[in-house]
Amino acid sequence: MDDTPETTAAAPRDYFDEPVAARYDETSSEMFDPEVVDPAVAFLAGLAWGGDALELGIGTGRLALPLSRRGIRVAGIDLSAAMVARMRAKPGGESVQVAMGDFATTSLGRQFSLAYLVYNTIENLTTQDAQVRCFHNVAAHLQPGGCFVIEVEVPQLQRLPPGETFRPFSVTATHLGFDEIDVATQRLTSHHYLVDGDHLERIAMPFRYVWPSELDLMARLAGMELRERWADWTREPFTADSVSHVSVWQRT
Ligand SMILES: C[S@@+](CC[C@H](N)C(=O)[O-])C[C@H]1O[C@@H](n2cnc3c(N)ncnc32)[C@H](O)[C@@H]1O
Numbered sequence: 244m245d246d247t248p249e250t251t252a253a254a255p256r257d258y259f260d261e262p263v264a265a266r267y268d269e270t271s272s273e274m275f276d277p278e279v280v281d282p283a284v285a286f287l288a289g290l291a292w293g294g295d296a297l298e299l300g301i302g303t304g305r306l307a308l309p310l311s312r313r314g315i316r317v318a319g320i321d322l323s324a325a326m327v328a329r330m331r332a333k334p335g336g337e338s339v340q341v342a343m344g345d346f347a348t349t350s351l352g353r354q355f356s357l358a359y360l361v362y363n364t365i366e367n368l369t370t371q372d373a374q375v376r377c378f379h380n381v382a383a384h385l386q387p388g389g390c391f392v393i394e395v396e397v398p399q400l401q402r403l404p405p406g407e408t409f410r411p412f413s414v415t416a417t418h419l420g421f422d423e424i425d426v427a428t429q430r431l432t433s434h435h436y437l438v439d440g441d442h443l444e445r446i447a448m449p450f451r452y453v454w455p456s457e458l459d460l461m462a463r464l465a466g467m468e469l470r471e472r473w474a475d476w477t478r479e480p481f482t483a484d485s486v487s488h489v490s491v492w493q494r495t
Contacts, residue, residue, distance in 0.1 A: 255345050257322045258367070258448050259302070264325035267303055274362060275305055282476035283394070284309045287359055290390045290491065291315045294356025297384055299346035299377070300364040304330030304339065311335050318355070320346040347377040355384055359392040365458075366395065366450040369430065374453060378465035385494040391467060394476070396487045398452040400426065429453065455481075455488055467492035 259267065268275060283306055287296065293315070298307050301319025303326055311317045318340040321327050327343070330336040342349050346360070347368055358381045368374045381391045403410050403424055412433075413420035419436040428451075435446040459469050470493040474485040481488050 255322060255347075255368075255373075259323035259326045261325040263446075264303070264323060264329055267326065267329065268305075271305075271362075280306065280309055283361065284313065286476045286478075286489070287357065287392065288313045288315060290392065291357040294386070294389075296357040296359065297351065297355040297381075299358065299360040299381070300362075300367065301330065301339070301341060302326045304333055304336050306359075306361060307339055308333060308335050311339065318342075318351055320344060320349050320351070322346075347373045347380055350380070351384065353384075354386045354389070356386055356389045357392070358384055358389070359394075361392075361394040363395050363450075365393055366431070366452055369449050369451045371429075371451070371453075371457075374451065374458075375461050375464060378461040378467070382465040382467060382494055385467075387494055389494050390470065391462070391492045391494075392489065393458060394487065394489045395453070395458075397485055398429075398454060399486065400424070424452075455490065458490060459492075462492040467494050 273279065287306065287310055295316045295318065296310060298317060298319045301307050301317075301321050302323070307317045307319055308330065312335065319327075320342045322343070322345060324343065327341050330339065330341075340351070342351050360377075365374060365377065368377055378391075385391065399410070408424055409421050410424060411419075411421040417438045421434050423432045423434060425431070431450045431452050433448050433450065437444040437446070455472065462469065469490065471491040472481045473479060473489045474481045475487065476489055
């Protein structure tokens, strides 16, 4: 149903342009809640061991800035100048080193003790090849023994009735949201219809959902081994009922 172009290896499209970036902190406000941020920052700080950290898709600095305040030197990679400009405008944001580009391929030319990719952002890479490339790029940025952390949903295919391709995730008077899922390619498009008075805005964003075991294989291909997998940042056990996971791979 959708006509959004594929992300290509050469030039992924920037879906977090000015209009999206301008509203990001507000529309994702629950992700900025200290109850969400604090355990994530504590988890990441514990793995950095006082070394430097690299955030792929650093965005407006939701985790990078509080992590920096804990004394960890954080650098980032992002495609979106508009998102990074929002981080730069916040206290401490001006001193964070950011390389603009695709985090599957962009290099900062140095190594870190920790790299992390949160809030389902691995799924913004819409091909398996791009996700594999991302793991290789991370491995090249990690010191031996360094860790890579991903926070991502578990694909919710158990909630997709057989033969169906659409799954609603928000049905309110002002927001209709549904995922369009192609189980053959693991491509997923999130459709949003936002009603503001007489104004209707439509947003469609493409993703590639990815299984935990598939991520483990990508890590192994890049020279990393699974070290820990939890259901969330507070280290709740990961089980068959978990809807997301926080996984840590270590460069061997
Ligand atoms: C959902 S936001 C997450 C931002 C931040 N990590 C957070 O937790 O709030 C995704 C971010 O990843 C960036 N992004 C998505 N795909 C990217 C890619 N292929 N290369 C670099 N940045 C990308 C977007 O520009 C955006 O800033």
